[in-house]
Amino acid sequence: APAGQGLNGEAFVPGQCYFSVRMVEMRLTDASNCIATFLPLCAFFLRYTEAGAQREIPYVVGYDAIQQAMGAAAPQAGAGKVVFRDVYIARNVPYNSDGLEMFAALCRFSDSSLTRGVLDFVATAVSMFGGAVGGAVVKAGEGLLKPLSKLFGTDGVSIRFGVFDGLALRRSGYRVLAGADTQDRLQGLQLVDGVLHRQGQGGALEPVNDVDYMVLAFEQRATLGDDMFSAAAALPFHRKWMETTTALLNDNAIAAKAAFQSLAVDIAGSPLLIERDRFALLAA
Secondary structure, eight states: OOOOOOOOBBBTTTTEEEEEEEEEEEHHHHHHHHHHEEEEEEEEEEEETTTTTTEEEEEEEEEOOOOOOTTTGGOOTTOOOEEEEEEEEEEEEOOOOOOOEEEEEEEEEEEOOOHHHHHHHHHHHHHHHHHHHOOOOOOSSOOOOOHHHHHTTHHHHHHHHEEEETTSSSSSSSEEEEOOGGGOOOOOOOETEEEEEEEOSSOEEEEEOOOEEEEEEEESSOOOSSOHHHHTTTTHHHHHHHHHHHHHTTTOHHHHHHHHHHHHHHHHTTTOOOHHHEEEEEEE
């Protein structure tokens, strides 16, 4: 299938575009056994510079999400497969000259109460800080790296594969992450409706079912859109625009002017917008 807009090899130019990291698909070859015997976990950490400060986006897809996706009969589904599709790890983040560091790992943990408790803690912490609202909800510091590093160093933990890339944003497009020992099974790949396929023995395209892998999309976007009002509705400072319009409807010109001036200051200094979009939104 042809790549979509922003996935055709566009260059990431500092200060002139946004980046998004999307997990197109994650597949475990024998997820039902993992649920019954192990706890699978996929961990992402993205690190970049925003307004002169280092920011980090942690994101974890844990065993509870996998079990929920498979349903109540998951442990009994001997040949069951799990697919996660189109999960945004980061969305519409202004790209700066420092680039993007990425760590991604697909792990398997033995199912013990201690391990489960730590995973629950990590999943809870990530749900508090991760996610995407307009740009990205980010946290500073390395508070979540420590509990994960402890897990990686304990018995009963195996990393199916892990990738650290200090310069993850080269050009836009798709990227397949998998273990080094499975590279011979990842030839002639194609994405069909967001699912990884390859040619089978008969020449027909078949889904890849014998490899643990992730497909990531690194999306480039030159602007948030032609309709800046719609794009800004998801950004934090939209609340002040609502305050401005409410004050105008109540014939309170003084309050409306104060809210609008505060809004303009927030837009002009917003780290969630590239300069081109700041000017466009102020003009709008």
